[in-house]
Amino acid sequence: MSELLATLPPLARAAVPAHSTGFDTALVLWEEDLPGGCHWSGVLRRGSTLRLVDVEGRANVSALFHNHERPVERYNMPDTLKAQHTAHLAAGCVCYSDMGRVLCSIAEDTCGWHDPLCGALDAATMQSKYGSADYQTHRNAMHRAGREGLLVELSKWGLGRGDMATPLNLFSKAVADGDGRLHFEAGHRRAGQHVDLRFEMDVLVALSAAPHPLDPSPRYAPGPVKLVAWHSGTAGADDPCRLRCPENDRGFVNTERYFLR
Template structure:
């Protein structure tokens, strides 16, 4: 097993961006760790009180992510409620990810990136083929091009879900900003090697991930970056947790979540 990335292992810029209230996890609590190659996809169930850390190893990662209540998969991440409840257009440390039932699926206690895109969606197959060229498995094997939306659909099918169950994902490690006319553009200088984000599961969560390029990434070359996944027992948000205290809406969301498990 690859040794987990500790706080002191991070590059100086990444260490400086970690919120002061956050503390590194103990390797003794590590449950598992694995690599998600660029362009590939992954899914799994993370139990309440488990944290999943995503680490951008090369500074070229984009991770499109969806979240579902594992006990009742019709309850899933809701982008509009997540943004309006917290008066934000992007996610970072202190934010929570809401379900469409007003509960908190995950929260973000630690983030060295500072901005994760919520509005641009995942790259569909036709757009990927037009941008990067067609590279199927039959000819290219593991170097094939995998579209972000297709990767999420494949992972969803493993759990009895279909394309109709896919909603707007979070794009971790990617920043898209709007100009005065509302046109979105990709901030290519935003990503750096070693950036990380922690997703603390406040429910039993089915997680779908795709490491395909962001839809607005201007690079003409297919070169999605590798991501390290690390999971450990962390516990859930306490009474004084910054994610709970960010706003009154988050406080109510955590109460709704805790009542679900009474």
């Protein structure tokens, strides 16, 4: 492992925690740095895994997933939660499409809780909380809203507002009190935490590293994220994500049949 790590760029080496398991660095496809507040999109092929690393313990990543071959099929938050009998996602969970197929699965996770409920920060809320900071004045330090960042990325692939769904907020924890009000737990995040998304389909992924909409910080200071992708293969018969519940096994079967050509 140490010999393989020595061959990687510094960013990729830093993004592979020493305690990580099941990661063959010889299979790394690419690595990239996503600054706080910025956005990114790309296609992750079936059988690849994307690791996201919270570099400083301040990250929130709003993520959208679409079937790259047929983008009308997209991540469905209600079905994802209902099928797995949960209100948050962590290792062993999957992200379902609105066609009952598994877009991606959480193969490894050191964070333990990812918020699927609260959506992305919009421009009006951002300006109300943090004030205005446009590009003309602040250049790359401008304030960027999560929703608008996701829309920019979707537009690069011919998609628009009608293709937006409720995104998954990676690294963020929002819990309900006795009256049903959601509260953001800032202490949940730690520097170096990572989550591995293994893609079971060819998926168009859109990411925004803007703040979580419920983040109580009065300062616009979203944290950076490291991205590393590698060849991993898909879920096997004994994979924990498949075995989590009968619904997940059926979801993987639906996905595998989709790729029978």
